[in-house]
Structures are given as C-alpha cells and as structure tokens.
Amino acid sequence: MEKHKCVDCGFLAKGHTFSEVNDQERRLEITSGASNILDRDSFVCAEGKMDFANETDPSGDAFPVLRARPVFQKERDCAAFRKWQRGFTPKEHREMMDREEWRKWQEKQRRDDFKWRIFELVVLVIGAGLFTLLGAWIQRSI
Numbered sequence: 708m709e710k711h712k713c714v715d716c717g718f719l720a721k722g723h724t725f726s727e728v729n730d731q732e733r734r735l736e737i738t739s740g741a742s743n744i745l746d747r748d749s750f751v752c753a754e755g756k757m758d759f760a761n762e763t764d765p766s767g768d769a770f771p772v773l774r775a776r777p778v779f780q781k782e783r784d785c786a787a788f789r790k791w792q793r794g795f796t797p798k799e800h801r802e803m804m805d806r807e808e809w810r811k812w813q814e815k816q817r818r819d820d821f822k823w824r825i826f827e828l829v830v831l832v833i834g835a836g837l838f839t840l841l842g843a844w845i846q847r848s849i
Contacts, residue, residue: 710782713757717791717800719779720753727796735776750779753797754787 713719719728728750750759762778789800 708784708786709788711785711788712780712782713752713759713785714779715791716752716785716787717789717795718753718756718787718797719791720751720797722749722751725751725753725797727794730793733779733791735779752787753801756785756787757783 714733719733720726721728721732732750751757752759759778789804792800792803795803
C-alpha cells in the first residue's frame, strides 16, 4: 500500500463540522496574535481513520502546534486517502470517491454483460448447429 500524509488528504477536516481545512491551516501556520495551541478537536479525519488528538497529547485538552505538525506530516498506510482538492469539503471528496466507485462498478457490469452475451451467442450457434445436424439425421433415417 502506498504511503500518504494526512496533510495532503481531502478527508482532513475541521472539528466535528467536517468543513474544509485550508492551505494555511494544513501547514499549521500561526498568524500574529493567534494562539499556538490547538483545541483537542481542531482537526479530525472525516473517515474516522485517525484520532489526531489522542496521538499528539493523550493527557490534555489541547496540544501545541509544534507537536501537531509532525502528526499531519507523518507518512501512513491509509486505504481511505483521497488527494485534497482545494475548495472541496471532506463530504464532497467522499461523493467524488463514491461516483468513481459507481463508474467502476458500471464498467465492470458492462464487461460482464458483454462476456455473457458472447457466451449466449456461442451457445446459440452450437445449439443451432446441433439441431440442424439432428434434423438432417432424422430426415435421412425416414
């Protein structure tokens, strides 16, 4: 399985609202006057694959940005990874994945249907040939 970083994933979400995490938030940049502490629920995995707060600081209600940054940059094996596309929420990333899976399923169904139709055609040709031979044999025996 390919390794990915949570910071590059479209399922990295803000809190329990699951809204998009913008560029600045993904880089965990602190602007002047902003706190260098993140709330325990600042970032979540919308797919529920990661628990960032417990990974960074299991004992407290908040964790410093400097300790959070490596967590988001860590390469992980994650089957739920979806490359982040700016302007799309985690819900929209999920919908895109669902549409892709649906298209793949439809294509597989088309291929399977085509194979089945070829099989039917072969069976019909063989059956027609056998019945033609049977009819000719019956005709000769009368």
